[in-house]
Structures are given as structure tokens and as C-alpha cells.
Amino acid sequence: MKQLQLEMFGQALRIEFYPDLTQKIFANSELKSEVVAAPDTLVTHQFSVEHQGQGHDVAMVLQPDFDNDTVKMQLSVNGEYVEGVQYPLINVTGDSATAKRGWFGLAALGFKLFKSAKVIKAALAGASIAGYAWLFTLEFALVLVACLVVHEYGHVRAMKYFGIKTKGIYLIPFVGGLAVSDEKITTRWQDVVISIMGPVFGLFMSILCLVLYYATDLELFAGAAVLSALLNLFNLLPMLPLDGGHVLKSISFSMRSWIGLSVCLAGVALGLWISYVFGLTLLVFFLFLGALEVVFEWRQRHFSHLVPLDTYGRVFSAVWYCVVVAGHIAIIYHFADSQSAILSLPMKILSS
Secondary structure, eight states: OEEEEEEETTEEEEEEEOTTSEEEEEETTEEEEEEEOOTTOOOEEEEEEEETTEEEEEEEEEEEETTTTEEEEEEEETTEEEEEEEEEOEESSOOHHHHTSOHHHHHHHHHHHHHHHHHHHHHHHHHHHHHHHHHSOHHHHHHHHHHHHHHHHHHHHHHHHTTOOEEEEEEETTTEEEEEESSOOOBHHHHHHHHHHHHHHHHHHHHHHHHHHHHHOOHHHHHHHHHHHHHHHHHTSSSTTSHHHHHHHHHHHTTOHHHHHHHHHHHHHHHHHHHHHHTOHHHHHHHHHHHHHHHHHHHTGGGBSSBOOOHHHHHHHHHHHHHHHHHHHHHHHHTTTOSOHHHHHHHHHHHO
16 A cells, blocks of 8 residues: 655645555545546545635545656645645555565665765765865864764754665765755654754764863864854754754744745745855855745645644744754853854854
């Protein structure tokens, strides 16, 4: 059996596809429609969902492609056609047909790709260290790369916790790092946890470096603690595509679509102001990508596949976010009065 999970009008929608071509649609675990599709024939599901005291008539045509594990959806709500979208299918029972597709050849190809990925990762890591060493010093470059790796490892660990396959960590010279997943998330809670665990691991690293600094009196560890805190605090800014923006998007879009749109666009505006004040031209490009993500999220608001956060989830996520932000600020503030220009620089940036 293959499955698709969406969110429509605040309800968790689950669509199941069976080998005998049966299609079932559930809304909040309640069966809404069941049809048996003949080969090469399109059938229409018709059902109603209630949202905020209003009923909505839904007509849905599904075109599954089991070879590629995707399904195309044509949707009409209250007689108004909504643009068709293609979604990935989840194999919930294990597809024996897939396992028979020459798995020896696929395994060999996968092994080659894995080795190639390792070479690419090593090359990018080397280029990052060389680039930062050219701009600053080798010592600074190693500390910076260590901060980036720990941060991205936090994302990877969160993905693995949810059973999401990952492709590992890629360091991008002069940009940062990237934790790449092999599957899509299905809930906004996953988005919150995966996004915030990078800064959480960064906070752990800052605290460890702070302890090592007082144990050894080596300023290198103090510099690593402050640098890690500054980088992670920047990532927690409430604007997409940064980690803080993903947390904000998951919370706000779980309340109302218009709230999500307004809050996320405010985050984009904040990012543009920060870019102007500090001359961060590259950030403008990423803000453009973030704005596109917000617009796409809003357009697909009625049939998003992400299960929203409940009230407890929204409150917990907001408190967790504030605690992590406060932790990084505390690390930076701890060295605010330092005589070292490097250690006091992050606080001067924040105070400006």
C-alpha cells in the first residue's frame, strides 16, 4: 500500500492506494471516500470537509504513478478549480515489485554514487578551509568549519530521529553548510525540530568550548564559543530560509494561512533591513528564495501535506526557540567586556 498525507482546511488528510487499484481518503481518520479505479481510467472522489463551522465540497481526481512513487492531484473546492500538483507517495508496507528491479545493479550504482558523494564532500570541505584560511587564518578557518559541521550535524541527527534518510553534510565555501535529506518531511513538528536542532547543537558546542577555555585558559576555545554562538544566533533570525524562519513558518502557518503569510513576509522585510545595515548582499539572494517559499506555501495552504502544530506544539516550539536564542546571547554577553577585540566583537555587532 502507498500513502499520501496532506493537510486541508485544518484537517489531516490521508489518501491510501492499494494494489487492487482501490483508493481511500480519510479526514482526521474518518473515511470520506472510497473508489476502485479501472486501469487508465480517471475517477473522481467527492466528499465534504468542515472548517470553522463551514462545509466545503471537494472534488478530487488522483492519478498515481507507482513506478515513480508520485501522484498527480486535480482538485476542485466549492466548484472552484485549484491548480494541479504532484506529490510523493510513501510506501508504508514495502513494495515487493520495487525490490525486484535488479537490486544488484542498483546497489552497485548506489555504492558508486556514495563514493562520489564522499569525494564531493571532501573537496567542498577542503575548499571551505582553504577559502576561509585565505581570508583570515588557518586557525580561524578550522574553528569556523568545526562550528558549521556541529551545527549541520544537529540537523542530520534530527532527521535520523524521524527516520528521514539523509545524504550527509555539505560545506559550501563562503556560504556555510547544508544538511541534505533524501526524503520530505510530513509534519510541521518535524520541520521545527530539524530546524532548531542545528542551533541547539551549536549551543552545546559553545558551552563545551566555554568549559574548555576556563580549564585550559586558551583563548582559542573562547573564540570558538563566541563564534559558534554568533553563527547560530544569525541562523535563528526569524526569516526564511534560515532555521529561525522555518520555526516561525511552522508556528504561524499552523494557526492561520494569512497569519503565516503576514509573519513570514515581515521576516523577509527584517532580513532586507539587516542586509542593508550590514551590507550583506548575498543574504538578499537567499531572502528572495525564502520569499518564493512563503508564496508557494500560501498558495498551497488548503491542501498542504504537512500536518499542522496543535496549540501545545505551537507554544512549546515558541518557548524552545526563545530559550535557544537566549542561550546564544548569554554566551556572547559573557565576553562583552573582554579586552580581546575578537571576543567582544559579536556583542558590538548586536548592540549596533
